[in-house]
Amino acid sequence: MLEVRDLSVSFRTEQGLVRAVDRVSFRVAPQEIVGIVGESGSGKTVSLMSMVGLINDPNAVIEGSILYKGRELIGLPQRELRRVRGQEIAVIFQDPMTALTPVYTIGWQIAEQIREHERISARGARGRAVELVRAVGIPHPEQAVDRYPHQLSGGMRQRAVIAMALSCNPSLLIADEPTTALDVTVQAQILALLKRLRGEFQSSILLVTHDLGVVAETADRVMVMYAGRIVEKATTRELFTDPWHPYSWGLHDSIPPLEGPRPRRLRSIPGSPPSLLNLPRGCAFQTRCRFRFAKCVERPELFGAEGAHRAACFLPPESRSVLRAGIGQDLKDAS
Amino acid sequence: MSDKPADLADLEGAALPPKLARGPWATAFAKLRSDRAAVAAFILLLLIVAACLAAPLYAGDVSGTDPFRSNLNGKIEIEGKKVPVMQPSTTGLGLGTTPIGPTWDIGPFLLGADNQGRDVMARLLYGGRNSLLIAGAATVICLILAGAVGLTAGFFGGIVDTVLSRLLDVLWAFPIYLLAISLSIVLIAHGIEIGPISITSGSLWLPIWIIGIVYVPYIARPIRGQVLSLKESEFVLAAVGLGVPAGRILLRDILPNVTTTLIVFVPLMMALNILTESALSFLSIGVQPPDASWGTIIQDGQTLLYTRPMVALAPGIAIVLTVLALNVLGDGLRDALDPRSKLRIRQG
């Protein structure tokens, strides 16, 4: 349903061309939840924004192809893109506290979106809004609809934002760190809500996060991004049971263990993400990878079959488990 | 690899982020310098100030007349002929005299003469000195007073704050021009004597103090607000938690921020003050004769408005240029020092 091919987003800056997103390709099937994982600056948000034409920067250069239901989105005139936004592809953002206009009730804002894309009376739109508010689990929907955003808690606001996003039954919902600003119990509720809504509204969800736990909980498939590139693609189960890329190993290992002896030091991936102006030649992760070798100065492609587990790493598949086990041993010795 | 724990290993060989090449003031200055409009405005202001400072030079060498002495019977030379400065009127009933118009020539009466036969251009330059001086001094007084009041009220709170705030409320609600005019009228008539300090009625200190005081509430209130919010800010709370004495918090944490705000206000306040002083002088209750300021010259030009408009136009244009430059400079300064500032002065 959504097919992204070689998407690249670069920004012209005084210091040169910055490639925030570098030849990213993936697919999203109907009613599928796809997670994109990466640190800040990995290019995940920029990829999302470029998909619906929300990048306003005149210095941005967007290349590649984004096919939505067979229709090319890159290069589409704003007027057409606006029809897609909100109605076909909806976006929810990270911070629910500031995502809604403070001077209008949530019911008004939901109705505004509906009426922008469909011909419907004000009363009809309000009725729909009430139903949506009920569907996302906000109590007393009839009254809640007339509340202002500041009168709702963070979790409620995010539900309202989700209700608004789903109001026109979009086929794709893009969620940029939807739970990062919320506390953990509320996080769980929102994630459960998203999963339920996937069935009720038959939407696919593209979920961007830096939190592996969120991905484990919700996603069907996962993509790991680093320095603007996809470094691994797998199903959730595959990624958690048998990750292939050293970066993914690092991400796993940084999760504090629930069982076993308590480590004296928390593990982290040594080093820090490279500046996008100063990427190493070849694999972007090599500066932090303990397994780097001569071949890494070439840019690795995603090795593996299309649609199956793939990773962008030159390490031979047979040696993976051995190398990974080696880290485990080193870490055990050190702690 | 190494046998150091993983997290310390990553510091090895990593470079520290480069030390900031310059502090906040230098950064702001650089930003200001790159703001072309602000630089142009600053240069314009320098030119205006230089021209006004050169007034005696102009009056002596170029114009050759005394801009403060009535010159009703003077004559000047135009194209070899001696022409009286005050010429018989050709308008109206043909009675009375009309001063000579602009010669547009470097020399006497570049902009013509006023109704006392005096050289308008020379008076313009001398008047500029007074206008700029009054505005500048009033700005300094206002900002110091307002800063002190705002700081005291905001920092000490309690009864001090209540009393000061009520006073500020009353002053602030008093329509500002009315207040300035009232004070001017009363004080101009007699001068003022408070204890050892006495200011005679013709002194420039009167408008300076009046304008300076009248705008204090406009600045003191935002400063007080800023101090109040700074008191709640995390770095101040941290200092309090560390046991830093109040005086040092005031000096080290709060004062620098307030000073930045005050500095941003300087050009904007000057612009406002020039306009206020000129209004007062126009109403004949600002600068008193024989002194001149741009406002008094506009007043002089009123009777000549339809016959010799340049007398009233020139000082107005001078005011517009100066105030415009000050506003542009003020905007640039604010963008450079404090771009997220919500503090703005009301004008008009």
Add this chain to the structure above:
Amino acid sequence: MLTAILRRLGQMAFVMLGISILVFLIFFATPGSDPASRIAGRNASPQTLEAVRQSFGLDQPLPVQYAIMMKRLFVTQDITSFVNRGYRVIPAVMQAAPITLSLVLGAAILWVIGGVLIGLIAAATRGSLLDKGLMVVGLIGISMPVYWLGEVMNLITQSRLHDTWLFSWVPTLGYKSFSVDPWLWFKTMVIPWFTVAVLYAGLYGRVLRASLVESLQEDYIRTARAKGLSERRVLLRHALRTSLITFVTLFGLDFGALVGGGALLTEVVFGLQGIGKLTFDALQNLDLPVIMANVMYASFFVVAANALVDMAYVVLDPRVRSER
């Protein structure tokens, strides 16, 4: 709720009381000032001075004089001028009020429309030449002394271009009553309206633009765009509505100050006998009762405007409502 209103009213009364005392002190208690000698004129003999003092009650202690004046102003409303004996002040103020109101209302309509247009267009096209041009025009508007602009307008419309079709319709200076001849009234007021509006339109245009540009950076604008709303709707319905709060509050304060007599310079230049001119004439003659009445009138409007603006804030910004 009731206590809040009462507290507010009390505050207003306190401020007006403070202003009245301040005015009184300025004119009566400034060292070196002597109202009697002002009234009697220079070179008055001591007997005249004494007679003047007695007849105007100036020999009473200050607080008593103040109390008497306040009583005559508010209670019996028969306060009379010091300069023109028997000239009753309150009717004079009431007569001057509609003139000022005509001036300020007309100018306000012009400047609000102008300011909103300037601010919107500049924000919508921000960074462009049009934006910069509008801001420069606004800056020039703020930098002109209003009385000078009035003089320039007079120069153009009454003298230089008066005979051309452009301005031949401009009548002579001085107010023409609306009830007598509405069309003439209108023609008289157009130029003064424009003069006042220029300053404020420039100011409000700049303020609105800054406020809009700031609003447009907010997250909720990003959400609105993601909803697929047109840029125009985003600007007008979301950004403007939020920026309007500042705009309206500023407007309330300025309008209040002007109606109270703040347009005094414009009235003087155009010969309109409004409150401002009345106040100025009284100030020049040191006619204290008239001054006091006018200052009270003016400060009432300022204080009332403040209160109204605070109320408007509550209406316009739902976030403030819950905090009450």
